[in-house]
Amino acid sequence: MKKLLILLTLISCFSCKQSEEKTTVNTSSEPITEIKNDLERVEPPHWWTGFQNTKLQLLVKHPNIAKASPSIANKSITIEKVQKGDSPNYLFIDLDIAKATAGKFNIEFKQENGDTLTQTYELKKRTKAANDYIGFDSSDAIYLITPDRFANAIPENDIDTSLLETAINRNDDYARHGGDIAGITKHLDYIDDLGFTAVWSCPLLTNDMPQSSYHGYAITDYYQVDPRFGTFDEYKELADKASERGMKLIMDQVANHCGLEHWWMKDLPFNNWVNYQEEYSKGAPTHHSNHRRTSNQDIYASQSDKEGMSKGWFVSAMPDLNQQNPFMATYLIQNSIWWIEALGLGGIRQDTYPYPDKEFMSKWAGAIMREYPNFSIVGEEWSYNPLLIGYWQKGAKNNDGYESNLTSTMDFAMQRKTVEALNEQESWDKGLVKIYEGLANDFHYANPKDIMIFPDNHDMSRIFTQLNGDVTNTKMALSFQFVLPRIPQIYYGTEILMNDFEKPGDHGLIRTDFPGGWQGDSTNAFTGEGLTDEQKDMQAYLKKLLNFRKNNNTIHEGKTVHFAPFMGTYFLFRTSGEETVVHIINKNEQPITIDLKRYAEMNLKGKTLKNVITGEQMTWGDDMQFKEKGSVILTTKLD
Numbered sequence: 001m002k003k004l005l006i007l008l009t010l011i012s013c014f015s016c017k018q019s020e021e022k023t024t025v026n027t028s029s030e031p032i033t034e035i036k037n038d039l040e041r042v043e044p045p046h047w048w049t050g051f052q053n054t055k056l057q058l059l060v061k062h063p064n065i066a067k068a069s070p071s072i073a074n075k076s077i078t079i080e081k082v083q084k085g086d087s088p089n090y091l092f093i094d095l096d097i098a099k100a101t102a103g104k105f106n107i108e109f110k111q112e113n114g115d116t117l118t119q120t121y122e123l124k125k126r127t128k129a130a131n132d133y134i135g136f137d138s139s140d141a142i143y144l145i146t147p148d149r150f151a152n153a154i155p156e157n158d159i160d161t162s163l164l165e166t167a168i169n170r171n172d173d174y175a176r177h178g179g180d181i182a183g184i185t186k187h188l189d190y191i192d193d194l195g196f197t198a199v200w201s202c203p204l205l206t207n208d209m210p211q212s213s214y215h216g217y218a219i220t221d222y223y224q225v226d227p228r229f230g231t232f233d234e235y236k237e238l239a240d241k242a243s244e245r246g247m248k249l250i251m252d253q254v255a256n257h258c259g260l261e262h263w264w265m266k267d268l269p270f271n272n273w274v275n276y277q278e279e280y281s282k283g284a285p286t287h288h289s290n291h292r293r294t295s296n297q298d299i300y301a302s303q304s305d306k307e308g309m310s311k312g313w314f315v316s317a318m319p320d321l322n323q324q325n326p327f328m329a330t331y332l333i334q335n336s337i338w339w340i341e342a343l344g345l346g347g348i349r350q351d352t353y354p355y356p357d358k359e360f361m362s363k364w365a366g367a368i369m370r371e372y373p374n375f376s377i378v379g380e381e382w383s384y385n386p387l388l389i390g391y392w393q394k395g396a397k398n399n400d401g402y403e404s405n406l407t408s409t410m411d412f413a414m415q416r417k418t419v420e421a422l423n424e425q426e427s428w429d430k431g432l433v434k435i436y437e438g439l440a441n442d443f444h445y446a447n448p449k450d451i452m453i454f455p456d457n458h459d460m461s462r463i464f465t466q467l468n469g470d471v472t473n474t475k476m477a478l479s480f481q482f483v484l485p486r487i488p489q490i491y492y493g494t495e496i497l498m499n500d501f502e503k504p505g506d507h508g509l510i511r512t513d514f515p516g517g518w519q520g521d522s523t524n525a526f527t528g529e530g531l532t533d534e535q536k537d538m539q540a541y542l543k544k545l546l547n548f549r550k551n552n553n554t555i556h557e558g559k560t561v562h563f564a565p566f567m568g569t570y571f572l573f574r575t576s577g578e579e580t581v582v583h584i585i586n587k588n589e590q591p592i593t594i595d596l597k598r599y600a601e602m603n604l605k606g607k608t609l610k611n612v613i614t615g616e617q618m619t620w621g622d623d624m625q626f627k628e629k630g631s632v633i634l635t636t637k638l639d
């Protein structure tokens with residue numbers, strides 16, 4: 001406490017000195033002709049004018065910079081406060097840029113010895129209106145990619161000898177394989193053609209880690225694209241090319257932890273920059289998170305469990321960031337906004353949502369949504385419990401008053417129910433009743449159609465494996481999820497029945513190389529060359545369904561009515577205006593006739609409906625015959 005008081009006194013004296021200087025030094029605002037770059041690091045590397053929030057906090061890193069006095073001659077920019085860290089090599093400068101115009105200006109750092117260091121900083125002009133950053137919603141279908149494993153367009157960038165992991169080995173599931181950003185851009189045609197409207201790539205920022213750096217979740221520089229994935233310009237090109245097609249690019253961000261090799265771990269700005277920092281500094285083993293995610297909501301949770309959850313490290317190689325440090329909080333918020341603005345993003349996926357300080361996460365999402373009112377953010381809460389999934393969504397009526405500001409959460413509950421419904425034998429409480437009752441839980445959600453649904457993702461066994469290699473069941477899982485009031489997300493390769501039968505659930509194997517992404521691949525899923533008939537059929541099936549869904553407002557926005565499972569079948573209806581879309585799951589292997597009287601309230605009797613997959617038309621009569629197991633999607637819209 002004593003130490004804190006001394007620190008606070010130092011800070012306040014320092015800022016007094018600053019405010020005196022402000023009036024005496026600011027004399028000119030000449031245009032900058034020569035760029036000066038004397039400092040080791042200033043972040044964010046540049047900023048923009050025209051945000052709602054007209055404050056900007058710069059993290060400045062340079063040997064002994066804490067002893068220097070910064071000043072800005074440009075009168076339209078005010079230094080409001082200068083604050084030191086615990087390390088002498090950092091300064092945090094609060095700027096007010098409300099009156100600033102776009103352009104470059106110099107920040108001068110007068111040192112104790114009288115010398116001056118100069119850093120040129122740029123405020124750019126925003127090129128797009130805030131309201132035009134449109135996030136993803138239920139009209140979208142998202143293609144999830146593990147970028148190292150999708151396509152290698154630039155073999156020259158596979159290895160970067162300045163980074164710790166230099167090896168590339170396609171035979172090792174946990175090594176880098178060479179996929180890159182340009183590989184995604186190159187195949188946007190394929191993704192677009194399948195009917196997807198959004199791309200979510202796992203993180204693309206530098207992971208300078210000695211092992212398993214391919215997965216991207218151990219970021220070591222929050223402002224740098226991993227050179228093995230490409231350059232900033234290539235990332236921007238991906239965003240622009242996607243945008244030209246009307247597709248949205250979703251960035252995967254991580255606010256909970258960084259990689260152990262992050263540059264700041266060697267010289268931490270504050271004594272509480274990461275949680276359990278003292279142990280780390282002493283080289284002691286760090287506390288791992290207890291992963292007790294319910295402690296965020298649990299009204300009986302002990303303080304010890306709450307702290308163990310939010311302050312423990314996710315794993316030893318990923319230091320837990322302390323978002324209760326206000327400088328860390330601002331750093332993370334500005335970093336997210338920087339990427340949205342720099343790339344023109346169409347959404348953020350935030351990793352491990354319940355792990356960071358939850359009050360901070362609410363501020364983080366709130367700050368983003370304030371700048372981009374039409375944006376979307378999806379948070380990963382890996383829970384099968386709808387109570388928890390609902391808690392994190394904006395508008396939830398939580399008994400602790402928590403408002404997350406988060407537009408979307410992930411429906412792990414329905415993911416699991418989908419698998420159980422199809423794998424289990426039908427009985428009173430098994431099989432299709434799982435999805436029937438699962439969907440009934442929607443009464444709890446503030447906004448069900450903004451929740452993301454998926455058959456699998458990059459962290460779990462592939463859906464084809466989860467469904468024991470049953471192609472028909474896989475098709476049923478997909479068609480069911482595509483008609484739900486949700487935002488569907490599909491992991492790359494689902495369309496060609498990629499699987500992990502060899503070692504179910506093995507992360508390296510789940511993230512198998514997409515065939516055709518590498519020069520010389522004997523199979524090419526982009527062209528269809530070498531695919532089996534089953535794979536081609538699944539690709540065509542997914543394409544047909546997604547392209548139907550893409551333009552179908554009834555699925556995006558319509559009402560939902562479903563009926564309790566009956567004789568191994570489950571009927572779900574979506575309606576809007578004149579259109580009714582009917583989705584039927586039939587699990588009977590033998591031919592069966594279903595009496596349609598129980599669906600009379602849907603007023604379909606005598607109407608003509610079209611089978612979305614086959615194009616065949618039928619009249620809704622007294623009963624319906626099913627020859628074999630499978631799902632059927634019908635629409636009353638015949639053109």
Ligand code: CA
Pocket residue numbers: 152153154155156157158178179180228
């Ligand atoms: Ca490459």
